[in-house]
Amino acid sequence: MAGRKAVEVYLDLLSQPCRAVQIFLRCTEIPHKVNLVALRKGENQSSDFTKLNPMQKVPVMVDNGFVLTESDAILKYLATKYNAPDHWYPRQxxxxxxxxxxxxxxxxxxxxxxxxxxxxxxxxxxxxxxxxxxxxxxxxxxxxxxxxxxxxxxxxxxxxxxxxxxxxxxxxxxxxxxxxxxxxxxxxxxxxxxxxxxxxxxxxxxKDSFDEAHTVLYRLRDKSKAKL
Structure with a gap:
């Protein structure tokens, strides 16, 4: 992968599909950079993000200039392009x-x-x-x-x-x-x-990638329990 840029992903970790993308990248050790997009603050509606994804949704992936939206497509692309272990998305x-x-x-x-x-x-x-x-x-x-x-x-x-x-x-x-x-x-x-x-x-x-990706959700859970 010499000469290639790290895969960039735009995520909000309160989003379930975004967590799946982050976990997959960590587990497969695909070089990547995470850009956090806070949906609650409307950052997905900014002009720069809208140019990237007119649907104003996360996740978004940019791989060497190739832009892809939708978690299902992103995960299958990454598994195929970066030759992830076969169990993730089998070739058979x-x-x-x-x-x-x-x-x-x-x-x-x-x-x-x-x-x-x-x-x-x-x-x-x-x-x-x-x-x-x-x-x-x-x-x-x-x-x-x-x-x-x-x-x-x-x-x-x-x-x-x-x-x-x-x-x-x-x-x-x-x-x-x-x-x-x-x-x-x-x-x-x-x-x-x-x-x-x-x-x-x-x-x-x-392994650890599971709890790392769910940290935001765990905090929300703890706040919810504190109100009871």
């Missing part, structure tokens, strides 16, 4: 297709449903000053529990990780979403031993 077509199967499902299931609980319990009350709408939260939890059932019964089955015997991009994207409701003090896995064992395996595989 059937194994790769199983990762693609999960990531296609992820956006309207794990991501949508875990994020909604966090939005209802944390973001909306902070933005509006209004109390949490418990009925909406309970409805969101019903949807989320349906998704967690599918993770257990369809994806994990009797295997240690979502797509097989080793950690992949599927597990990385999933765990970052499943952690998000913790920002409101809610552990959605506390009554799910199968998923808790999976989480432990994922956390062990990711």
């Amino acid at each position: 077509p059937e194994k790769r297709a199983k990762v693609d199967e999960y990531t296609a499902w992820h956006h309207t299931n794990t991501r949508a449903h875990a994020a909604k609980v966090f939005i209802l319990e944390v973001l909306l009350p902070r933005m509006t000053g209004q109390p949490t709408e418990q009925t909406r939260v309970q409805n969101a939890l019903v949807d989320l529990n349906g998704t967690l059932d599918k993770l257990e019964d369809m994806f994990l089955k009797r295997q240690p990780f979502l797509c097989g015997d080793d950690i992949s991009l599927a597990d990385l994207l999933a765990i970052c979403e499943i952690m998000q409701p913790l920002g409101g003090g809610r552990d959605i896995l506390q009554d799910r031993p199968k998923l808790l064992r999976w989480k432990s395996r994922v956390q062990s595989a990711l």
Whole structure:
């Protein structure tokens, strides 16, 4: 990689997909530079950032002038371009297709449903000053529990990780979403031993990069608990 610039990424670590990108870069030791973009301060709406990503969303990656948005695309690009260990995004077509199967499902299931609980319990009350709408939260939890059932019964089955015997991009994207409701003090896995064992395996595989990326979320969790 001589002569190449380090990959630049623009992240807000309260964002689940941003955490996934940072964890992947740390785990694979791809040379990179992190530029923090504080969504809560509207930094994603600046003219410079809007030129980079007109959608004004994070994460964004810049690799030697090549700009890419969307975490799924970024992770698969990095895994392929920088020859990451094969378990992340396997080259063998059937194994790769199983990762693609999960990531296609992820956006309207794990991501949508875990994020909604966090939005209802944390973001909306902070933005509006209004109390949490418990009925909406309970409805969101019903949807989320349906998704967690599918993770257990369809994806994990009797295997240690979502797509097989080793950690992949599927597990990385999933765990970052499943952690998000913790920002409101809610552990959605506390009554799910199968998923808790999976989480432990994922956390062990990711080592220190897991807790590093979740520091902001842990602080939010602690503030939430302090209010109780």
